[in-house]
Amino acid sequence: MDCVVESAKRVADEMDATFLHVITNNAGMIDSITQEMPKIPTLVATSDKKLAKLLRDREMNVKKLSRTPLKGINILSQAKELLLSAWGEGILSIDDRVLCIISTDVQALLFFDVKDMGIASIKEKVVDRIGLDVLEAVFNIATQIAREGREGKPAGALFVLGDSENVMRNSRALIINPFEGHHEDGRKILEEQNLATIKEFALLDGAMIIDGDGCAIAAGRYIVGVDWDLYLQGGLGGRHLAGASITKTTKAVSIVVSSTGTIRAYKDGEEIYRTGVS
Numbered sequence: 001m002d003c004v005v006e007s008a009k010r011v012a013d014e015m016d017a018t019f020l021h022v023i024t025n026n027a028g029m030i031d032s033i034t035q036e037m038p039k040i041p042t043l044v045a046t047s048d049k050k051l052a053k054l055l056r057d058r059e060m061n062v063k064k065l066s067r068t069p070l071k072g073i074n075i076l077s078q079a080k081e082l083l084l085s086a087w088g089e090g091i092l093s094i095d096d097r098v099l100c101i102i103s104t105d106v107q108a109l110l111f112f113d114v115k116d117m118g119i120a121s122i123k124e125k126v127v128d129r130i131g132l133d134v135l136e137a138v139f140n141i142a143t144q145i146a147r148e149g150r151e152g153k154p155a156g157a158l159f160v161l162g163d164s165e166n167v168m169r170n171s172r173a174l175i176i177n178p179f180e181g182h183h184e185d186g187r188k189i190l191e192e193q194n195l196a197t198i199k200e201f202a203l204l205d206g207a208m209i210i211d212g213d214g215c216a217i218a219a220g221r222y223i224v225g226v227d228w229d230l231y232l233q234g235g236l237g238g239r240h241l242a243g244a245s246i247t248k249t250t251k252a253v254s255i256v257v258s259s260t261g262t263i264r265a266y267k268d269g270e271e272i273y274r275t276g277v278s
Helices: 004-015 025-038 049-059 072-088 118-128 132-148 164-169 194-203 238-249
Strands: 019-024 042-046 061-064 099-104 105-111 158-161 169-175 207-210 218-223 253-258 264-265 268-274
Touching: 004 025, 004 099, 004 105, 019 025, 019 072, 025 042, 025 049, 025 099, 042 049, 042 169, 049 061, 061 072, 072 099, 072 105, 072 132, 072 268, 118 132, 118 264, 132 158, 132 194, 132 253, 132 264, 158 238, 164 169, 164 207, 164 218, 194 207, 194 218, 207 238, 218 238, 238 253, 238 264, 238 268
Parallel strands: 019 042, 019 099, 042 061, 158 207
Antiparallel strands: 099 105, 158 253, 169 218, 207 218, 253 264, 264 268
């Protein structure tokens, strides 16, 4: 273990790491890391309930895993998903340089530039259509829904971002619009005090419509004119088809949360991004 920490410190110094992401159930490993690299912000992913509570009591940033860290080389895919989830929650920024320290049945160090993890590519693809701060805010809410569901049960959601006038013309109300008549300040997704309300309305059947500047326009919208000829990965249902279709008929971007915890983004009728939440 000491060798891993020593190597991690050397890599962190040489690569100018700005963030540490530790995947382990080993309390001793975490103590060693925080002693050797106390100034670098750290997120610990663990499936050990007692360890998670202990670290939270220390005011450390902790992600409690619903399953134990994967075995062998499979831990690499889990590490990537955890990092993408951390970005979706706003813990990581696009400029962070992350050293991932794995101490499970394998010992490994992985270094990531966040901008090279696929995150930069989606931003480049949508920057002409929606604000990037809006994209991050929606991903934050989507990640919470994917991880927590609704009242502890799996839940899905569909967000349609940008080109809101055309989106409204290509959808119809399933319920009375909960945002109609409310001041814009109470509908902005970038305002922290609005997030709980927006998240709750996003869980309603149908789509939540948000304009390119991050103002919620409507919730509970049914997408009309769905293109049944679109090719989607097997097993995906109506919510994904609606999300893909509306981006083909408008200039919107859609973010779809499945009840299995996967988040997908669509543009021009095609999937441009996908990540799971552990």
